Amino acid sequence: MRQYILRRLVLAVPTLIGVSIVIFSLLHVLPxxxxxxxxxxxxxxxxxxxxTEHDLGIDGPKFPINFVGAAPFVEFHKDNQYTHWLKGVLTxxxxxxxxxxxxxxxxxxxxxxxxxxxxxxxxxxxxxxxxPVGIISAMRQDTVIDYVARSxxxxxxxxPTFWLGTMIIVYSSLWFTAATPVPQQYAQIWEDPYANLxxxxxPFGGFVPVGPSVLLGVSLSGTVMRLMRTQMLEVLxxxxxxxxxxxxxxxxxxxxxxxxxxxxxxxxxxxxxxxxILVGGSVIVESIFNVPGMGQxxxxxxxxxxxxxxxxxxxxxxxxxVFSNLLVDITYAYLDPRxxxx
Amino acid sequence: MATTVDVRVLDQGSLLPERPTGIASWPRAVLTFARRKPLGxxxxxxxxxxxxxxxxxxxxxxxxxxxxxxxxxxxxxxIHDVNQGLSIGHPMGTDELGRDIFSRVLYGAxxxxxxxxxxxxxxxxxxxxxxxxxxxxxxxxxxxxxxFIDVILSIPGLILLxxxxxxxxxRSGPYMRMLWIIVILGFLVAAAAVRVVRSAAIATANNQYVxxxxxxxxxxxxxxxxxxxxxxxxxxxxxATVNVGGIILVEAAISFxxxxxxxxxxxxxxxxxxxxxxxxxxxxLQALWPGLAIALTVYGxxxxxxxxxxxxxxxxxxxx
Numbered sequence: 160m161r162q163y164i165l166r167r168l169v170l171a172v173p174t175l176i177g178v179s180i181v182i183f184s185l186l187h188v189l190p191x192x193x194x195x196x197x198x199x200x201x202x203x204x205x206x207x208x209x210x211t212e213h214d215l216g217i218d219g220p221k222f223p224i225n226f227v228g229a230a231p232f233v234e235f236h237k238d239n240q241y242t243h244w245l246k247g248v249l250t251x252x253x254x255x256x257x258x259x260x261x262x263x264x265x266x267x268x269x270x271x272x273x274x275x276x277x278x279x280x281x282x283x284x285x286x287x288x289x290x291p292v293g294i295i296s297a298m299r300q301d302t303v304i305d306y307v308a309r310s311x312x313x314x315x316x317x318x319p320t321f322w323l324g325t326m327i328i329v330y331s332s333l334w335f336t337a338a339t340p341v342p343q344q345y346a347q348i349w350e351d352p353y354a355n356l357x358x359x360x361x362p363f364g365g366f367v368p369v370g371p372s373v374l375l376g377v378s379l380s381g382t383v384m385r386l387m388r389t390q391m392l393e394v395l396x397x398x399x400x401x402x403x404x405x406x407x408x409x410x411x412x413x414x415x416x417x418x419x420x421x422x423x424x425x426x427x428x429x430x431x432x433x434x435x436i437l438v439g440g441s442v443i444v445e446s447i448f449n450v451p452g453m454g455q456x457x458x459x460x461x462x463x464x465x466x467x468x469x470x471x472x473x474x475x476x477x478x479x480x481v482f483s484n485l486l487v488d489i490t491y492a493y494l495d496p497r498x499x500x501x
Numbered sequence: 502m503a504t505t506v507d508v509r510v511l512d513q514g515s516l517l518p519e520r521p522t523g524i525a526s527w528p529r530a531v532l533t534f535a536r537r538k539p540l541g542x543x544x545x546x547x548x549x550x551x552x553x554x555x556x557x558x559x560x561x562x563x564x565x566x567x568x569x570x571x572x573x574x575x576x577x578x579x580i581h582d583v584n585q586g587l588s589i590g591h592p593m594g595t596d597e598l599g600r601d602i603f604s605r606v607l608y609g610a611x612x613x614x615x616x617x618x619x620x621x622x623x624x625x626x627x628x629x630x631x632x633x634x635x636x637x638x639x640x641x642x643x644x645x646x647x648x649f650i651d652v653i654l655s656i657p658g659l660i661l662l663x664x665x666x667x668x669x670x671x672r673s674g675p676y677m678r679m680l681w682i683i684v685i686l687g688f689l690v691a692a693a694a695v696r697v698v699r700s701a702a703i704a705t706a707n708n709q710y711v712x713x714x715x716x717x718x719x720x721x722x723x724x725x726x727x728x729x730x731x732x733x734x735x736x737x738x739x740x741a742t743v744n745v746g747g748i749i750l751v752e753a754a755i756s757f758x759x760x761x762x763x764x765x766x767x768x769x770x771x772x773x774x775x776x777x778x779x780x781x782x783x784x785x786l787q788a789l790w791p792g793l794a795i796a797l798t799v800y801g802x803x804x805x806x807x808x809x810x811x812x813x814x815x816x817x818x819x820x821x
Binding site for chain 1: 669
């Protein structure tokens, strides 16, 4: 098991290096002059250019290895922008934001926990919806319950999250006229857990769960629900389940102790693989509900062409994806011994 | 005697009615499909309807620009009829600039169709090319391609997409921007599709007839073109159908955020644009129609793709 985990860890490193190269290169194919862009219509003096480029870490050669037209065709640079940036990233120093020249790490400290909390809540909500409905749908295959559940799950896949969010905002402000639509003040969970959770789940008061986490969770639940159903159907047909029935066990025991455990294994994988969708969804949901998380920060940074911030966000979210893939692999190996010893 | 064979019966050839071949067999195939997969057929109907609207919404096909199905041009303003409710003249009302929403929704089908179909074409060509090569040659080609795809898929799609659009198309006009969106979306979708095509190619390459072809001296190119590609094609077609829906959804999402198709053009996502949410609070119905159009279209592509999968590719049946 330990060897398996180590192997996975080692495999994640080249992926992350590749991610860093892609993200770093994207900024540098940027057409036009970054400094001129920052200066707007003002004239750029050489001193200003040198200082700004140095501040932003965009002076000097870009990569440690450069390919040139003449022999020996390759140049090596010890001091270059890429290694500089990567060193910064490894020490969690992402440089300065182009927008307001504040450290990106500072923004990250404020926004990352918000998004993580929202995403974890969303995952929990999606599982809370998808797993029971998937189980019931499989147990009552081809009944009305099954058809309704399946239609809804396919519907969730087709209805755009942002439209659902817009409708929620629009119609709740009509129906709950007394309630403030979306609080402008966001309380972190360690400051005011009640206000925080209320905002993420029941933003309009009452017990109407239409908060950002719920929206994100619902949009994820369609896929999980479908998978849970097919997995349950598969497991329900296994010989050992028939044996369990034949022994005269109660339905609850058969389903929960014998089926659900095994059906859940592939579901774990899919839940882990939804992290990229979760990150993308958080950009949309946070923008709609005005949640001060990483997604909204990304949305604003792109608007201001704050590319150092965008780089940092892209890298952090890629890190989350790689890490969750790793976690999935390990959980999978833990749950299914065939992987571990395979 | 019972064992006597009646020669006359054999002479009549097959007792079954003659089955049409080629294009003549399509109506029957469509009917069978509709009977076996009613939901898939409904999806197909939605898809065909959406494509017909996209083609015939105005007379662009014969070089004109007059609205044909749409009652109005997408940017024609009725200055005195701003924010109208539903009426015979404006079945979905008018927006804050007095444009007929029904016409704009119909025109939106064209934008979605163009982006969806072009991006999926790019994605399919790339994924067929890389996927079959990766699955057939294995070795370092496979490793390189797969590691590269690992990297691309590690960066959340929407983040990478918006980042890339902002970098490449930040300063482009609306048409160049649309082109960039198509190309970038095509490449990103291809990254995920290569995986699927590759596993189908590996499964096919393990067949004995591939070994047999190699034994009689067929070249790699011939094996890939004549043996792998036809077997991988059904998988690619199903994937492409479902992906069109996904691409339309993503295009709508980035247009909603304001980084997709720019404003006067009636993209469904753009019509729901986030900056318009205060407008929708006053006129909630205006937010209903474009979303409904997206949902119906994506639902159509998903259902049609699912049914196609069951018909074309029994191996994937019962998957996600």
